[in-house]
Amino acid sequence: xxxxxxxxxxxxxxxxxxxxxxxxxxxxxxxxxxxxxxxxxxxxxxxxxxxxxxxxxxxxxxxxxxxxxxxxxxxxxxxxxxxxxxxxxxxx
Numbered sequence: 001x002x003x004x005x006x007x008x009x010x011x012x013x014x015x016x017x018x019x020x021x022x023x024x025x026x027x028x029x030x031x032x033x034x035x036x037x038x039x040x041x042x043x044x045x046x047x048x049x050x051x052x053x054x055x056x057x058x059x060x061x062x063x064x065x066x067x068x069x070x071x072x073x074x075x076x077x078x079x080x081x082x083x084x085x086x087x088x089x090x091x092x
Contacts, residue, residue, distance in 0.1 A: 007060050007061075008060065008061075009058055009059065009060045010057075010058070010059050010060070011025075011026060011034065011056070011057070011058055012024065012025060012026075012056075012057040012059070013025075013026050013039055013054055013055070013056050013057070014054060014055045014056075014057065015039055015048055015052055015053075015054045016052060016053045016054065017041070017046070017048075017052075022041060023057075024039035024040060024041055024046075025039065025040045026038070026039055026040075027039060027040055027045055036048075036050070037049075037050070057069075
C-alpha cells in the first residue's frame with residue numbers, strides 16, 4: 001500500500017553553459033520563490049537567458065527508491081512563450 005504525506009523534493013536545472021551541460025541548483029529568493037533567470041554554479045549566482053536551452057528536474061524518494069520527473073525547454077523558447085503553445089514545453 002502506498003503511503004502519502006509530506007515529501008521532500010530536490011529541484012535541479014540542467015543548463016547549457018559555455019557549450020557544455022551543467023547540473024545547477026536554481027536560485028531561491030528569501031520568500032522561497034525559484035528564479036528562472038538565476039542558477040548557482042559552484043556557489044556563485046549566474047544569470048541565465050530565457051532562451052538558453054535547459055531541462056528542469058524534480059526528484060524524490062519513495063520506499064527508498066529515487067523517483068523523478070523532468071521538463072525540457074527547447075532553444076528559442078522563453079518563459080513568456082511557455083504554455084502558449086505546445087511546442088515550448090515537452091514533458092518526458
